[in-house]
Amino acid sequence: MDHIHALPNGFQLDNYRIEGILGHGGFGITYKAVDVYLNKIFAIKEFLPNEFAVRAGDTVAPKSQQDADDFQWGLDRFLQEAQVLARFTHPNVNHVHRFFQAHGTAYMVLNYEEGDTLSHKLQATPKLSTAEIQRLLSDLTSGLRQVHQAGMIHRDIKPGNIIIRPDGSAVLLDFGAARQAIGNRSGRVTQILTPGYAPIEQYAESMDQLGPWTDIYALGMVAYRAVTGFGDDKLMDAVSRSLTASRGGPGMPSATSLSQGEYPAELLDGIDWAIEVNENQRPQAVELWQHKLGLVGEPASSYGQPNGQPSDPAATVVMGSPSASPTPSQPAQPSPAKPAPSPAPEPAPGNSGGTMKTLLILLVGISVGVGGYFIAQSQLKPIVNGGGSQIVDTKTAGKESKTKVTADKGPLQITLNPSSAKVVFTGTGRLYSKGMTLPYGKYEVKVSADGYESSTRTLDHQEHGSPSVNLSAAISEFAFTVKRQPADARVRILNIGPAYSDGMLLAPGKYRVEVKKAGYRTHTGWHEFTPKAGDTGPTVTLKRGGFIVDASGKGDYSNLASAIAAAKSGDTLLIRPGTYTGAFNLSKKIKLKGDGNRSQIVVTSTTDNTFTISGDATLDNLTIRYTGKVDNQNALWITGGSPTITNCDLSNGHSTILAAKGTANPTVTDNYFHGTPWNAVNTYGDTRGLYRNNHFKGLEQPVFVVKDRASPKVQNNRFTDNKSNNFLLRDAAKGSFEGNVLRGTGESFAISIAGTSTPTFISTDVKSPGGRVFLVKEQAQPTIRKSSLTGLSDWGLWVEGTASPRFEENEVDGFGLTIYDTSSPVIVNNTLRNIGGNGINIREEAQGIYRGNKFYNVGYDDDNSYPSVYVHEEASPTVNGNRFFKGGSQEVYEAGKKANVYDNY
Structure with missing residues (x-):
């Protein structure tokens, strides 16, 4: 995996040697690296936001002085996140070992996870x-x-x-x-x-x-x-x-x-x-x-648990080291010079496969007339042994030893009340799993649970019996009230199940409180509830976030124009059901949100554009119409800014629904366009914008028009039962058109691309159109990739003039492609199926490259007389590496001698 701005392999970054790239994105690069001192592999995440930073040599720096503030602010957030994540030590969350700053940026060192x-x-x-x-x-x-x-x-x-x-x-x-x-x-x-x-x-x-x-x-x-x-x-x-x-x-x-x-x-x-x-x-x-x-309590992964078995979901038990006192069956040993490492997990009962990893500890300094020796010792042992014993009878050298063993260990079952209690056996931090095998004896433990008094006591683990621990409740519930202005604001506590009510009983802890009311800005924040310190709940005063507009006179305003004039930047106008008439100008960053059923909240004009927008306004959940008869008046006329139009019903009985010009950059999502004799969307000038998840239905004229140098992103929209071009691009139009679905198109071309346009169409889904699909003409150079054109009854691609489209990795079913004039397309790696005439018809003086295409059952009729690829006399394409499968004449036919045809089979 390569990246132009990545640190090279072998680069020494602090203690780490870069070994390669694990991933990258707009935010940074993640490397595989080796700690040269520990000889251990880590993943290292580097802060390198490519929108406003670049690497110059070994150093990361903002692209410009204007970018410096964003870069530094982002660097601080990156370090804050690393600091929080470094506190986590959980087997199922990728652990941050450390973070540091170097080379003008910051780095986060994480576990390298195998798998x-x-x-x-x-x-x-x-x-x-x-x-x-x-x-x-x-x-x-x-x-x-x-x-x-x-x-x-x-x-x-x-x-x-x-x-x-x-x-x-x-x-x-x-x-x-x-x-x-x-x-x-x-x-x-x-x-x-x-x-x-x-x-x-x-x-x-x-x-x-x-x-x-x-x-x-x-x-x-x-x-x-x-x-x-x-x-x-x-x-x-x-x-x-x-x-x-x-x-x-x-x-x-x-x-x-x-x-x-x-x-x-x-x-x-x-x-x-x-x-x-x-x-x-x-x-x-x-x-x-x-x-x-059904994951009751705190379910834990078996990763890192004894015996490789999941912990008891009702209780997690963490075990510690035993007392240093000698046990009756074992002589006292001096402590090692350094702390012994944590022991490996004990094997489960009956596991004769030897999964226990016995830790051999070298004990030195024992010299009472004899040499030093090794003792195999488990780090986990009881304070005082009990239960069975082990008797060894060793015969003379060279003969087998006979050992008689009685039970000295068994499964430990702890009954806890509450069942969610955590038990810490003072010391090592080993985890307990229900029924794990331990030597019989007594163990010192600390037991704790949220809402209960902690307790330190000794558990007696015997062959017959189950030790139990009952904790006393320490924390009761206290009355909790959110004091708010206005007093009728709605309150929710987001991180618990019960609905909020004043004076409800809650235990001390952290609660995420939401307070909201129409016409006010919503408050959301965490509150640490500490009743023992006199806390009875937070006080929240909401700030006005706009006005309620109600045509019946029950809100702050009944007239929408007056509310817009009074609103300040950042305000929200909640619009109740009713009809609001006028021509409205939006130049401020305010939000108009329908409060109720969209179909009953109608904003309309009979004279000028219903909305003329030049700022960053938002229109949400409204029905917007132009119902007048004046030419060239739009339901939405966007002249600048970055407005948002979402979840609206849009129509215009006389002209275009949405027109955008200049440098406007709108976001238009989840809207329904219908009811116009003209265009649904007309973008020109240098407009950009995002148009996603909209539905365009039943329109007579070209639906989505892109002119001049406009470059929109048009994604995942649905076009249904439209009679003309679903897309019409001309002049020097650009843009990205991805994942759009076309159904029930008219008898003309579904998509027309002309002028010097250079758009990209990816994953366009066209099924059973009434006419041809793509028309590419004049000097247009679109890219058409990974699209599905099925159920065709006319040409899937028609190229004329001097156009040079790239048509790649598409599925074409039912009708083929035709190339005219002096056009020069690149048509590669497509699949054509079930086509009665020519799969590709190259006419007049057309050129281009036709390579790697697959033809299935193409070129068939009653006598199989249609070649799959027909090259006319004056055409001079390069046709190579194509494959022909069942049905049809399965051949390339050259009418003239100008084509370069080879390696087709």
């Missing part, structure tokens, strides 16, 4: 077994509990960020708190968001709504994929799920409906709960989800 990603595992085995999924969820929820208790969330849980170790345990990699914070501040670092795994709240600009429920959704989707066998391409993203549900369409099927009978019901129910689109309907804390999944 394979869950993503690769699911590619090989799309469905995991019940045991594998339960192990995965047990490990990762255990790790997430510790992460969330520290006030952090992961933000990017997906199969690619989960490593499955060789022993089957799972570990979570690649936290994203710093990266998301930097992206939100600068607006330039790529947002952490993986469609299919990211919940709905991660699509918002603000991080206020993120919490444990965010990670629970993502891990729930990982489990959903593992029980359904769906690939990433079949997982519906949260925005699409929300949009589909709002329109009454079929949503993503539940795990229970797809996999009932294959997995335990409580597992499937728990997964379905975790992947609720509405974050309020998901488990608000990992503990709640673990209980639903």
Whole structure:
């Protein structure tokens, strides 16, 4: 894996020698490195945000003085995240050993985890077994509990960020708190968001709504994929799920409906709960989800546990070193000069395979008339032995020794009340698993649990009996009230299950409090509840965040124009159901949000553009119409800024719905465009913008027009039953068009690309169009890749003029490609199927390269007279390396002598 700005292999970075690159992205580079003193492999993450930093020699520096503030702010966030992660020591969370600054930037040193990603595992085995999924969820929820208790969330849980170790345990990699914070501040670092795994709240600009429920959704989707066998391409993203549900369409099927009978019901129910689109309907804390999944208490991975067995989910027991007092059956030994290393786990009862690793400790200084000797000694032993004994009868040299052994050890069963108590045997930190084998005797322990008094006592481990420990409750619950202004603001406590009420009883601890009211800015924050210090709950005064607009007169304003004039930058106007008429100008960063059913919140104009937008305004959940008869008046006229248009119903009975010009950079997502005799979207000038997950339906004229030097990103939109071009590009238009779906197109070309346009069309899905699909003419040079053109009844690609498109890795079914004039396309590595005429028809003086294409059942008719590739007399293409399979004439026909045809078979 190469990277132009990476440190070279062999580079000495502090104590580490760089061995290669493990991964890279917009935020930085992760290296594989060796600690030259420990001779141990680590992963090292380097802060190098390529949007505003570059490497100059060995040093990382901001690209410009303007970038310096963003770089330094990001560096501080990177170090803060490293500091928090370094506190975690959990077997299922990738551990940060240290962090340091050097070469103008910062580095984070992490465990190098052996194993394979869950993503690769699911590619090989799309469905995991019940045991594998339960192990995965047990490990990762255990790790997430510790992460969330520290006030952090992961933000990017997906199969690619989960490593499955060789022993089957799972570990979570690649936290994203710093990266998301930097992206939100600068607006330039790529947002952490993986469609299919990211919940709905991660699509918002603000991080206020993120919490444990965010990670629970993502891990729930990982489990959903593992029980359904769906690939990433079949997982519906949260925005699409929300949009589909709002329109009454079929949503993503539940795990229970797809996999009932294959997995335990409580597992499937728990997964379905975790992947609720509405974050309020998901488990608000990992503990709640673990209980639903059947992972009672604190489930621990068997990674690092004695005997390789999972801990008792009801209690985690940490064992310590024994007293230094000699035992009756063993003489006293002097302490070693250095502390003995922690012992390996004891073998499980009946495990005769020798999994116990006995630690040999060299004891020196014993010389009472005899030489030194070695004793095999376990570091874990009772204070006082009990139970059985061991008797050895040794015969003379050269003969076998006869040893009579009676039981001196057995399984330890501890009964705890509460069952979640943690037991520390003073000293070593060894972990207990239920039923582990230990020598009989007495052990000194410290027992503790949240909400109970800690206790230190001695446990008596005998052959017959089960020691028990009962703790006394130490912490009771206290009345908790959030004092707020205004007094009728709604309160939620986000990290517990019960609904909030004034004076509710809570134990001391940390609570994430949300206070919100329409027309005010929402408060979300953590509160440390310390009732013994006189704390009765936080006081929250909400700041006005705008106004309520209600046409019936029950809000702050009944007139939308007056509310817009009064609003300040950052304000939200909550618009209640009603009809609001006028021509509205938005030049401030304010948000107009429909409060209720979108279809009942109608904003319309009969004279000028309904909305003229020149700033960073947001329109959300509105029905926006132009209903007048004046020419060239738009429902939305965007002249500048970076506005957001989301979840709106947009129409114009006379002209274009949305027009954008100049340097406007809008974000247009999840809208419904319909009801216009003209264009749905018309972008020109130097506009950019993102158009994602919109639906364009039933339009007569070209739907999405890109002119001049406009360069939009157009992703995952759906075009249904439109009669003209779904896309029309001309002049010097550019842009990226990816994952768009076209259905029910008219009889003209579905996509027309002209002028000197250079767009990229990737993964376009066209099925059963009424006419031709791609028209590329004049001097256009588009790239068309990985698209699916199926059910064709006319040409899939038509090239004319001097155009030179690149048509690569596409699937074409039903009709072929035709090349005219002096055009010179590059048509490589495509698959053409079931075509009655010529697969590729190269006419007139056309040129180009046609290589590596596959033809299945192409060129057939009653007498198989159509060649798969027909080269006319004056054409001079290069046709090589193509393959022809069943059906058809399976050949390249050259009418003239100008073509370069070879190695086709």
